[in-house]
Amino acid sequence: MPSVLPTTISGSLPKPAWLAHRQQLWAPWTLEGEDLAEAKRDAVRVVLRQQEEAGIDIVTDGEQTRQHFVTTFIEGLDGVDFESRATVKIRQRYDASVPRVVGPVSRPRPVYVEDARFLVSETARPVKFQLPGPMTMADTLADEHYRDRAQLAMAFADILNTEAKELAAVGVGVIQFDEPAFNVYLDDVNGWGIEALERAAAGLDCTTAVHICYGYGIEANIKWKETLGSEWRQYEETFPILAASTIDQVSLEMAHSHVPGELLGLLGGKDVMVGVIDVATDEIETPEEVAAVIHRAMEYLPPENIVPCTNCGLVPLSREVARGKLRALGAGAALVRTELGA
Ligand code: ZN
Numbered sequence: 313m314p315s316v317l318p319t320t321i322s323g324s325l326p327k328p329a330w331l332a333h334r335q336q337l338w339a340p341w342t343l344e345g346e347d348l349a350e351a352k353r354d355a356v357r358v359v360l361r362q363q364e365e366a367g368i369d370i371v372t373d374g375e376q377t378r379q380h381f382v383t384t385f386i387e388g389l390d391g392v393d394f395e396s397r398a399t400v401k402i403r404q405r406y407d408a409s410v411p412r413v414v415g416p417v418s419r420p421r422p423v424y425v426e427d428a429r430f431l432v433s434e435t436a437r438p439v440k441f442q443l444p445g446p447m448t449m450a451d452t453l454a455d456e457h458y459r460d461r462a463q464l465a466m467a468f469a470d471i472l473n474t475e476a477k478e479l480a481a482v483g484v485g486v487i488q489f490d491e492p493a494f495n496v497y498l499d500d501v502n503g504w505g506i507e508a509l510e511r512a513a514a515g516l517d518c519t520t521a522v523h524i525c526y527g528y529g530i531e532a533n534i535k536w537k538e539t540l541g542s543e544w545r546q547y548e549e550t551f552p553i554l555a556a557s558t559i560d561q562v563s564l565e566m567a568h569s570h571v572p573g574e575l576l577g578l579l580g581g582k583d584v585m586v587g588v589i590d591v592a593t594d595e596i597e598t599p600e601e602v603a604a605v606i607h608r609a610m611e612y613l614p615p616e617n618i619v620p621c622t623n624c625g626l627v628p629l630s631r632e633v634a635r636g637k638l639r640a641l642g643a644g645a646a647l648v649r650t651e652l653g654a
Pocket of ligand 1: 492528
């Protein structure tokens with residue numbers, strides 16, 4: 313692990329066609345039963361080797377074992393009906409087919425702990441594992457029981473906390489909560505979002521992180537971003553609260569985004585996963601382009617606090633493009649480390 317600028321990805325990577333249908337969100341699995349379980353393990357091995365050879369320091373399973381970053385976790389819970397789904401508008405921008413909460417939510421058994429144990433056993437590198445954040449969970453379902461998003465998010469936070477502690481116990485070094493909803497419901501973040509997040513992360517003895525982004529490079533998100541004006545200042549409202557929170561690492565989209573660099577200064581002392589790879593284009597960055605974004609971040613943050621990362625998940629891209637982007641990320645960070653003599 314390098315002493316500065318350790319690289320990581322925000323989470324997902326595309327799945328091979330022998331595991332799931334190509335380049336789709338929520339892609340259906342290709343296999344079932346034990347064949348599916350074996351294919352998932354093989355896909356995890358493949359993405360680990362790809363990250364390692366690309367020079368990614370803190371590796372993930374690329375979400376090879378889950379169909380979706382939120383709903384797959386929810387499907388592991390009681391109190392949720394995921395067979396007769398409902399269609400709701402999520403993140404205030406697109407319709408999605410989601411599970412329905414029909415009673416008190418609880419976790420009858422661990423959801424990802426066996427997957428995490430396998431992941432840790434397959435690599436010598438530090439492992440990061442992603443869980444959905446409580447606010448984003450509450451925004452990715454139809455709630456027919458609590459009818460109160462804050463109350464539902466707190467119930468999820470307690471469940472996430474139990475799961476996270478078990479993930480840390482099997483050797484996960486970084487637990488990242490994915491909270492794209494933090495860039496949408498700014499008042500609620502302040503009202504109860506951060507409180508729910510801290511509750512999910514309470515008492516964890518590993519590194520804790522929160523990923524906040526402008527979403528995958530899909531049509532609905534590209535259109536939404538066009539409405540956000542010439543400067544994206546959503547983080548400006550949440551970063552001061554996150555700076556005062558117990559969470560160790562916070563993410564920020566920097567590659568090709570309209571996020572003003574000075575917002576990095578609002579995170580006082582936190583490590584920042586700086587997005588240096590654009591996930592909304594098939595164009596593969598050069599190492600020099602990646603290094604240039606890291607330099608821009610270094611205008612506001614010491615290199616010791618920078619974790620070069622992707623803007624968001626790479627799952628909608630082709631495997632070939634994603635692999636190129638991983639290599640650019642590793643090579644770009646290595647360029648800057650060399651300049652720094654690190
Ligand atoms: Zn994201």
